[in-house]
Each structure stands twice: as structure tokens, then as C-alpha cells.
Amino acid sequence: MGCLTWLFERFANEPSRNFMIWRDQPYTYAWLIERIREWETRLDAADVAPGTVVAIEGDYSPQVVALMLALIERGTILVPLTASVEVHKEEFKQIAEVQVVIAIDANEQSSISRRPTEVRNDLTRKLIASGDPGLVLFSSGSTGKSKAALHNFIGLLEKFKTPRHSMITLTFLLLDHIGGINTLLYVLSNTGCVVTVEDRDPDKVCAAIERHRVEVLPTSPTFLNLLLISEAYKRHDLSSLKRVTYGTEPMPEHTLQRIHEILPQAELLQTYGLSEIGIMRSKSRSSNSLWVKVGGEDFETRIQDGTLWIKARSAMLGYLNAPSPFDADGWFNTGDAVEVDGEYIRILGRTSEIINVGGQKVYPAEVESVLLQMPNVRDVAVTGEPNPITGQIVVARFNLFEPEDIAQFRKRVRDFCRDRMAAFKIPARILIVENEQYSQRFKKMRRQPAATGGTNHESQ
């Protein structure tokens, strides 16, 4: 026992410091230590033994953090599930072979329930036998099926033993995301403070930054675009920000330049991480540069055919429901196309066809299968298209049986999709085409010279 002893000692040295601001209320490290002890008693009483696979249902809150730490210390296998994956929860529990579910609701009330499940997966069994705590994160697969990455938590914790700056950090990355876990561990290991916000509305985020003098903002290019469009930065004092980090999708150059202009005092840093390998330490060439050096003591990188490969000490043990993606020497193909300049790289985007809308992934096949259920739809092809606000948008090109007015049809598509998929998956651009879509690779047809327009009519 005691893989978190070093961390709890740091907490004990700073009892009066706040570890979290939640719903504008502060919670101290002394409070956290007490709650962790309480959870230990409760977990004993509920017979949650080391090696149990435990799902935590709940979003960022002081109790969820206390529970997570108690479960890591106990040597269980954690499966964080937030409201954002609601529709997949049952599927995820089955894949991870969850045995105990601990749900914490919006009022911090908790309940513990058991599922009659025996762990059969070899990777999980090996981890349990070692006695180390584990973490299961769900990541994107190219076919639309989520892949479950199993980590040994000890490997993820290692890099946080080196003390770094203690900062007030705002977060809206969730705890079932490698970035959310990374931010939390960084802050706690340096007895800093996490400021949480209830949604990503730019004005609410900026108000929280001003009120709590937030120093670090880990975010995404899409949020930064929305910050510019909303002009929320003009209504709030953001001078406390010392560092803004961004990841999860490629950053548009013009967004970076504008953010640098409005936040001249802040260092702008790109981060790079994947559920499979953890988050690497990275260093941008400068605040207005998209060139970045990635790596750190525990990572090796190489470029092969323009694609980034990584070998990491904090890499996952493997997928629970897919073949190992590592080659014989332990290298992982990130699928990210990059440009190289000396020791710096620039990330160009995914080599696969996954569409990235504001950092959230959309699988064309999944959207197409819903759209094909619509009356009067004969065929449909879904692709991504660059967009300056959300990075990419979802485009759907339809073949219809009977002609329809495009404005009416657009409305019909959006009405049909509303209850059947998450808002970010609903096609933003809806086109009716007359040609067969066997190649599925029409990009921006309407920008083609008029001379070729005769063969491919796109009603818009």
C-alpha cells in the first residue's frame, strides 16, 4: 500500500491552502485529507478490495477527487465515466468489466452498487496480480467503436514526483480525458488549486479567471476562437493569466496571433498527449509559434513517412478490446501528420478520416448510419471540412429519391438528428447532390470553376 504517500505528505504540509474552487466555494487540502480518510472507511465497509474494477460516475467535484485518490491508494482499477459519455456508459462498463459503480450526483451525494462481473481480460488480470492501481480511458477508434486503454497508474504518477510551480489552474477538461487527469495530477502534486467552471461559455470562464486570479488555462483552439468571437476578454480582467496551453486539435495560425495580441503577458504553450501514451512535456518555440518540441525524460519520438511515432514510459499496457497498437519495440503510431524543422515539429492533423469538431471526435460512419434512416434519403456521405471557428465541421452530401427544397430539407435533417446524436455531430453543411457518391471525396465542389459545374450539381 501507499503509492500516494508522497502526495499525501505534500497535502499535509499545506493544510490551509485551497485545492479546489467548486461552484465558487473554496475547499482546502485539510478538507481533502479528511474526505480521503472517510472514503477509506466507506470502501472498507463496502468491501471494495484492492484489484476491484471501479467505475466513478460524476463530473469534476471535490468529492470525486477525494474518491479517486482513495481508490488509487487502495490499488483498484479506476474507470472514470462523466455525463458526456452518457449514451455509452453501459457499453463502457461491459468493456472494462466494471465490478463496482460509485456514483456521485450534482449534490455530492454518493451511492455504491455492485455488478456481478468476473474479470477475464488478461491485461487487467496481470495488472491486478501486480497490486498496482490502474486507469481505463476510452479513446477514439477509426471505425467509430471506442477503444479502452488500460494504464498502470504508477506509470502516470511518476513524472509528478518532480516538484514544479504551484499554480491556480482553471479546468474544463473532464476526468475521463487524459488531459483532465493530467491537469488534476499536476495541480495536486504541487499543492496548487483547480478552479472548475460549470460550462465552457467564454464569459463564465473569463469571469472565473478574473474572480479567482487564475494563472493557468488549459484549453483548446476552439475555445480560444470562441473567446475571440464573444469578445469576452474585453469585459473581464485576464491579467492574472501566466500560461495558456492548448491541445486536442490543430491550432489555426491566425487564432494564435490574435490570442498573443490580447494576452501579451501570457505564455502560450502547445501540449501533446493521447489516451494511449499520456501527456508529453512540450515547449513551443515562442508564444506565437506553432512549432513545438515534444518529449521529456520519459518519451522518445521519431518521424516515419511524415507521421509521428512515440515510445513512452507512461504508455498504456494495451487496449482491452483491440489488438496492441505498439510495434515489437514498443513504438506507437500516433496517426498525426507532422512537419519537421530541426528538433521542432508542427502538427498538421489526423491522417485518418475522423472529423474533429472543437476537439470532439465524429466518426463519419456513425453519422451516416443515422442519416440513412431518414425518409427520401437514398444515400449519404459524411466528411469533414476545415472551419475557422470549430477547426472542422461535419458536411453531409445526400442523394434523394424525390427532389426537395434545400431549405426545407436542411431543417428536416436537423430536426431528425436532434434527438439521435450529440449536437456537435449534426451536419453543419447539408448538400443535395445528383451524382453517385462512390468516391466520397468531394471537397468544396461549389468552388470549382463553372465549366465543370454541369456534371455535379450541388443544391445549396
Add this chain to the structure above:
Amino acid sequence: MNRSDVMDLIVTTLQDLLASDPARAGLPIEEGTRLYGPEGLLDSLRLVSLVLDLEQEINDRMDTAITIADSRAMSQQRSPFRSVGSLADYIMRLLADEQQQAA
């Protein structure tokens, strides 16, 4: 298209987009109506849809190839997406620029 045509188009496109949103459908839409930000009518995804729908409709009617949301729009000191009126002004500027280039 003159400015009042553009305004009309923005209003009808917005009404279509908001028809499914019981909290916002039927709200008056005027020059000063905020699009995005505090008291804005739209969330980010609907804003993207509005811009694309307008772009397609205008290019269809006018046989133009304007792009409303691009790096130029994102680099403006004042966001063209603040209000219905500022968006109409920005579209008029894009149409004027395109005409000039064609001439």
C-alpha cells in the same frame, strides 16, 4: 442584394435555425440583437450553421463565392459575429470587395 435584403435573409435564416429551440423561437430579431456572447441567441454550433447557411444562400442567389467565416473574419478587432447588424455590415463589405475584384 442591398443591405435590407441581407438583413431579411439573416432574420429568416435565424428563425429557421431557432424554430426548434422553444426558449428562443419567436424572439424579436433586430439590428442590435446579439448573436454570440452574453445574451447571444446562438451557441457556437448554431453560429457555425448560420454562417454556412447564409454563405450558401447568398452565393446561390448572387453567383458569388464569398466566405463569411475565415481567417480574415477571425482577425477583426471587432468580431463581425457580435450582432445581427454587425454581421450584415460585414457581409455587405464582402460583397462590395467581390464586386470590386470582378470589375
